[in-house]
Amino acid sequence: MQNKNQYSRRQFLSLSKNGFGGLALFSLLGAAGCGEQTLTNGLGFSDFGRKLPMYPAKAKSIIFLYMDGGISQVDSFDPKPRLAKENGLNPYEKFKVDATQFNNIGKILKSPWDFKQYGNSGMWMSDLFPHIATCVDDIAMVRSMVSDFPEHTNANYFLHTGHGLQGRPSMGAWMNYGLGSDNDDLPGYMVLDGGLIPPGGLDNFKSGFLPASYQASILSAGATPLANVNPMEKNPALQARKLRLAKKMDASLLGKLGHEDQVNAAIKNYELAFRMQTSVPELTEIKGESDLTKRLYGFDSDDKHTSSYAAQCLLARRMVERGVRFIELTCPNVGVDRWDQHNNLKDGHMRNAHAVDQPVAGLLKDLKQRGLLDSTLVVFAGEFGRTPFAQGKDGRDHNPSAFSIWLAGAGIKGGTVYGETDDYGYRVVDKPTTIHDLHATMLHLMGVQHEHLTYRFSGRDIRLTDVHGEVIAGILA
Amino acid sequence: MRHYYLYIMFIFIGSTFLFNACQQETYTGPLPEKIDFNFHIRPILSDNCFLCHGPDVSSREADLRLDLEATAKAVLDNGRRPIHAGNWSESEMMRRVTSDDPDLQMPPPEMNKRLSPKELALLEKWMEQGANWKKYWAFIPPVSPEDKTFAPLPNTSQKIDYLVDKALTANDLSQSKKAEKAALIRRLSYLLTGLPPTSIEINEFVESENPDAYELLVDQLLASPHFGERWARHWMDLVRFAEYKGHEFDYPIIGAWQYRDYLIRAFNQDVPYDQLVKEHLAGDLLDHPRINPDNGLNESIHGTQFYTFSENKHSPVSIKQEEADVFDNMIDVTTKTFQGLTVACARCHDHKFDAIPTTDYYSLYGIFESTRFALLPSNTGLDAFAKVDSIEAIKRKMRELIVGNKGETLSLYTPSPNIDAVERTSIPTTVGRSSESSGIPQKILTNATSANKPTIIADFRNGTLNSWTSNGLAFNNQNALGEPIFNKNGKLVRLEEAKVSSRILGTGMQGALRSPTFIINREKLLVRAAGEGAMIRLIVDNFQLIQAPIYGSLEKIVHEGEFKDYVLDLSMVQGEKAYIELLPGKKTSKDGKGHYYEFEATAWIEATYALLFNGEQIPPAPPLPSFTFTNKSDAYLHWRNGIANPAEIAALNQDIRQGKWRQNTIPFHQLNQKIQTLAQNLYDTTFFQAVTEGDAQLSPVFIRGNRTTLSETKVPHQFFDALKDYSPTFSAKGSGRKELAEGIANPKNPLTARVMVNRIWHHLFGKGIVETVDNFGLQGKIPTHPELLDYLALQFIEADWSIKKLIKNIVLTEAFQRSTIPTKSALQQDPQNLYLSHFPVRRLEGEAIRDALLAVSGDLDKTLYGEPFEIYLTDFIKGRGRPRNSGALNGNGRRSIYQTIRRNFLPPFMLTFDMPAPFSTFGKRNTSNVPAQSLTMMNDPLVQQQAEVWATTILEKQASFEERIESVYLTAFARKPVDKELADAQDFFKEQAEIYEISASNLFEDKQVWADYCHAVFMMKEFIFLTG
Secondary structure (H helix, E strand, O other): OHHHHHHHHHHHHHHHHOOOOOHHHHHHHHHOOOOHHHHHHOHHHHHHHHHOOOOOOOOOEEEEEEOOOOOOHHHOOOOOHHHHHOOOOOHHHOOOOOOOOOOOEEEEOOOOOOEEEEOOOOEEEEOOOOOHHHHHHHEEEEEEEEOOOOOHHHHHHHHHHOOOOOOOOOHHHHHHHHHOOOOOOOOOEEEEOOEOOOOOHHHHHOOOOOOHHHOOEEEOOOOOOOOOOOOOOOOHHHHHHHHHHHHHHHHHHHHHHOOOHHHHHHHHHHHHHHHHHHHHHHHHOOOOOOHHHHHHHOOOOOOHHHHHHHHHHHHHHHHHHOOOOEEEEOOEOOOOOOOOOOOOHHHHHHHHHHHHHHHHHHHHHHHHHOOOHHHEEEEEEOOOEEEEEEEOOOEEEEEOOOEEEEEEEOOEOOOEEEOEEOOOOOOEEEOOEEHHHHHHHHHHHOOOOHHHOEEEEOOEEEEOOOOOOOOOHHHEO | OHHHHHHHHHHHHHHHHHHHHHOOOOOOOOOOOOOOHHHHHHHHHHHHOHHHHOOOHHHOOOOOOOOOHHHHOOOOOOOOEOOOOOOHHHEHHHHHHHOOOOOOOOOOHHHOOOOOHHHHHHHHHHHHOOOOOOOOHHHOOOOOOOOOOOOOOOOHHHHHHHHHHHHHHHOOOOOOOEOOHHHHHHHHHHHHHOOOOOHHHHHHHHHOOOOOHHHHHHHHHHHOHHHHHHHHHHHHHHOOOOOEOOOOOOOEOOOHHHHHHHHHHHHHOOOOHHHHHHHHHHOOOOOOOOEOOOOOOEOHHHHHHHHHOOOOOOOOOOHHHHHHHHHHHHHHHHHHHHHOOOHHHHOOOOOOOOOOOHHHHHHHHHHHHOEEEEEEEOOOOHHHHHHHHHHHHHHHHHHHHHHOOOOOOOOOOOOOHHHHHHHOOOOOOOOOOOOOOOOOOHHHHHOOOOOOOOEEEEEHHHOOOOOOEEEEOHHHHOOOOOOEEEOOOOOEEEEOOOOEEOOOOOOOOOEEEEOOOEEOOOOEEEEEEEEEOEEEEEEEOOOOOOOOOOOHHHEEEEOOOOOEEEEEEOHHHOOOEEEEEEEOOEEEEEOOEEEEEEOOOOOEEEEEEEEEEOOOOOOOOOOOOOOOOOOHHHHHHHHHOOOOOHHHHHHHHHHHHOOOOOHHHOOHHHHHHHHHHHHHOOOOOOEEEEEEEOOOOOEEEEHHHOOOOEEEEEEOOOOOHHHHHHOOOOOOOOOOHHHHHHHHHOOOOOOHHHHHHHHHHHHHHOOOOOOOOOOOOOOOOOOOOHHHHHHHHHHHHHOOOOHHHHHHHHHOOHHHHEOOOOOHHHHHHOOOOOOOOOOOOEEOOHHHHHHHHHHHHOOOEOOOOOOOEOOOOOOOOOOOOOOOOOOOOOHHHEOHHHEOOEOOEOOHHHHHOOOOOOOOOOOOOOOOOOHHHHHHHHHOHHHHHHHHHHHHHHHHOOOOHHHHHHHHHHHHHOOOOOHHHHHHHHHHHHHHHHHHOOOHHHHHHOHHHHHHHHHHHHHOHHHHEEOO
16 A cells, blocks of 8 residues: 555656646555654655756665675775785784774784786786676776774674664665565565574664664565564464454445544554465565575575575565665675674675575576566675784774775676775775665665665755765666 | 644644745634744754754854843844844845745755744744744743632632643533443543453442442552552653663662552551652652652652663673662652653753753762662661660660760779869760761872872771761671670670771661772772671772672672781772772572572671772881870770770770679670670661762763763752752752752652652543653653643642542543534544543553453452562563572462563563653653464463453352343443344354354363454453444
8 A cells, every 4th residue: 555655656756756736646645654753744755856857866775785794895896016025024013003892903914815916907806706706797896995883883884874873764664665565466675584583683674763664674585584473373274254244344434434444544554464365475585586596596505504695685676676675685694703703704704695696696697587687786785894804813803994895787887996995994994885875776776866865864964975965876777 | 722623733734745835825824822932932943953053052153042032032133033022024044945046045954844834933923923932931930720610619629620721612512411320430440450350340430329439449449459559650651660770681680679669658557658759769868758658668769769770781891880770760760750851852952952951960970970779778767766765775775884974984994083073974876986086088099109008998997987988787897896795604704996897787788888989999998808608809990789790899898807908909990999898798699690690597797998009019007097095994984985086995894804703793795695685686688779978079061972081170069950949059069859859749849749750640531631641851842731831830739639530630620521523523633632622532451451361350469568570481572691590470460560661571471562662751652553462362372371360250259141141241341232233142152152163052161262252352342442
């Protein structure tokens, strides 16, 4: 129900721009019960309507591959030969060292991995990602990311909501608030829980002060993919008859009330919920996928974490096909913590990389061969990077002053390397790029100008990008 | 008023969709006769001009302010005035807002914003009428309606109706008829207690012919203990109530549930709202705290728990930033909750719309910097204080027995003649308490001359507290000097030397001793201490979640009976402000979660001195403070009067050692026994996190909100600039919370009562008179019924801030009792029902829905108060800090308000039905409509379970099918079924039984079919909506 309305809102916005009278439609939308807060609060909704620039959208969907814990940029995407030369030296003698989360600063630590150049673009990538390396010509690498927070929870909230504390709407919620879902039967924002819910918990995926309709639905790999989506009745007819009785009663209630949008909307909502009982299991049913496809993602891997992440990536593609707006994948639990290698960097990063490398490459290739990559933005990012010097002997601490992320697909100029860090990969020296910039770019590719996607809360028109954010033009096709 | 309504519509949408098409058109519709600056003009200026020409200097353009009358009407460089009273065509503003020249046009073209023809017409008429300027409406004190018909009306409810009806008439709207009695009892019961009425209550009320039946029902519901549960939960939304701190591991906010119980009691007892305000802001500082008559415990102090409900993190890389984030949240919640002001908007710049400068923000910041988080004992009340008094009296008696007060020498020493002389004067009540004299001024600490010289923070060997302060019973707010010490056999062995001790009243006493705030200017802190199960904590920038990594060195466990040097490494916190906390308790973990505390019965801590130093070498003890001993007779006298110095006590101890105290003649043993017995009863095992007073800290302004760029001058503690007349002058000492409380609770404060009556109105009608209940500023909504809002506010204050009386007066109105079925005119002219021609249909809140499931099924446990019940864990509840144990699916039948609020694991059922995440003030919940709600009612195991419980309850009672269906309807919908509904039910049973293959004879007795039927009832909208 609400999906339909949001979709029609978008149509409506383009209609109103084309000169159709807005008022009647406006009240229709008001009647739909969605975005009630917006309507009653006044300016938020209409601002949005007026200002939305309606760029031609490059992307219909976003897949956000969340690399929880903070991948080390100097071990993955940002080669730094100087670390090998100065391996074991005291970092304090080489550069100014910031306070770190664990305050256990060791020596400069070279990367345990070799870097090579790949593809026509000759992009550098370490041996951690042999499969993703085969996709570099579709990838724009941003090596100059910075974050405001060195702690996981805050950095997670920041990456997900544009604000370091609990309570703001997640980017997926904003996308759906702005654009709605393209599918009547599925929520427009889904999180595929790979096994690890990031620090900060489910609040990374909530709708904050936006209506609850925009929050993520969390899909798990278990027997019940979505909370309460499986009917408990043994026979579908049993449930259907209960619903029929309820509906009959509701109809007579509605008759008595005369005119009641809210109740009417709640009634319709049951119809959507009923359909979701079918559409969600259908979505997660992958029996029909060919072996070739499954192998591409790594279903047959000996590493059970690879095969489980492969299933998540395949599901993401199926969601894209079904018009889900924003899909996030969280990391599998590989048994040595997520990418947060405060010690034992080599083993931990190796295991995490192995779990995601082939599935992610498979996803990119599969999307491409199906012609979906042109309309799907894939973002691969953690919440911050890691220090070029050791924590203790063989770990790396958090580093919000420089990290690498990459984007691929819709509207992205493949083979691009954007931004630069210093010789140690410790700080950004060229084109510093913020989380707000990332959000602005994601919105831009979805056809929304980030300054104009606002919601009135607490006396302010609040944006995903707060009062910041510039589209990263250098990575756009 | 009709114009006004149209005007609102235009504010929302006028300039957005329609304007481009009709920009050149002239507005020909109706305009108000008299244009009101506050209600018609200021919103236009605020929305279109203030961003660049408002209060915030940092974003101001052309050095022009349009939010002030003087500048808005002053002559500009071009000789014109922005606003020209009497002639709009002379106005520069009008020229620009109507211009199409991109260089002139206002708002500028890039804002993509134009004024509507109606807005232009309003501005023109207003200038023609003289451009009368007024103070912002919410800052003008409320006034009684000037209306000849109004004053003589006999009671408050009729007056409210009069004002509601006046707006209806003005908008050509007519009232819907009165609701059915069944609908009314359901409405009242849910809105006042959050629970459905029972079938007995319904039948009684519906059948009663007593004309006062409705009022009696209201009284009965207001007196119900469940009233407090309902209204406490509303309030908890305001103070972002949570029992865990969120962040990575969701550490506990200790004793948060005690605040919830405090609220329930307060609402049930109808504690006057101004008192509630004072208790929240400064409950620890009240001259006459509210004492619970049942147990003698201090109620007021629980109010301050609300300060502690913010998100907190462990191991922040910047401890100062963490403090700033916590305070920002406290400022946000405090100002929105009590004043409807968004002061948090002034963190980085002066408020862009309201008269809230950054100094308002940083004044509060300083107030909170001067406030300390503290664990307070829960069960230490009048009873405990009486025991302490008894202990002190016994100790006094001991001293008297030794030194005497009748002239004779009693047991020992030859008195000097002057003992007698002084004896006649009464013994000061402060016997045993050292006077607080030699506190170390902060500037001495911060301006140490030589970096290698240790800075002494306190030397308790001088017999004083050195300006440290204690709360709880530990330390008894005194130096231990001269306290008699007994051995196991009850023999007095010596008098205590000078130090601080948590066991003056016995071991296991709860509480803490805290130093004045100082600046950390050395690498290390040394505290000379001894103890058991105790801790030394250094609280830096009010940071509480001390642990590794980073801050592990800021606390030390003290668990050795011998005095030794405890050294804390301060390298991570150089230059920060801090205070030392001596705690006779220790950190522990519970259910796998850290940052709990325990105070063991054997715990104690003592300390002799504390100093800051540099280097590896542990500095020796500072030289002993020197004191003069003149003669023994003075020493004895001084001891008895509690003013002996360490040298004098030493002399007395010499006497004791030499056996000069003939203890046989004095019943020391007996008295000591008494003390021990009394002290045992003082041991308190429960406590809660709240606040206590610190010393005054002033904050500079953080320029652009950045903690590293500070203003040169600091902001004194002061009240909000726009309301400064309403607070007393702030003392230079202490936090200033008391003055803050008095300013807010001042009956003359134009916001406090308005904001609260509006919240109550909102909870009763589903919509506030000011719809943005937490924001009475310019970015909020203007009131739909300004006169009514003022009247309610004045009435509220006059009726001694009684919440129950206000609620009663509102629910007795006709407006409240109207049917939800709208009139035709209402549908057309007021589809949002701003003017309350009918009662709005309302969906129940998550708590009320869950409580209703339990209530109708018979599973509800109506027990009040107590520790929370755990959430039921499903596979979808995961992440760091996940609770170890699942609660029962039905929460053991307890009401939803008693469910644990874990910040990172909020109860899914509640979230689905729009319980706000606890991060800010939410006076108004969303009412969303999401499939997860339907999926919950369809498939959630709790709903299914409750349907089964209900079926069992129904079948337990002998009754016919019709009677049973009737009882289902009464319980669920507070009405009887009509024939068609009975028939539908019958059909349903038959259909369902068919699938189950149940024989026709047994079909109406089958539990499974009944459960299916009950489940279907739960899925009916009438179950979760208030209609009729």
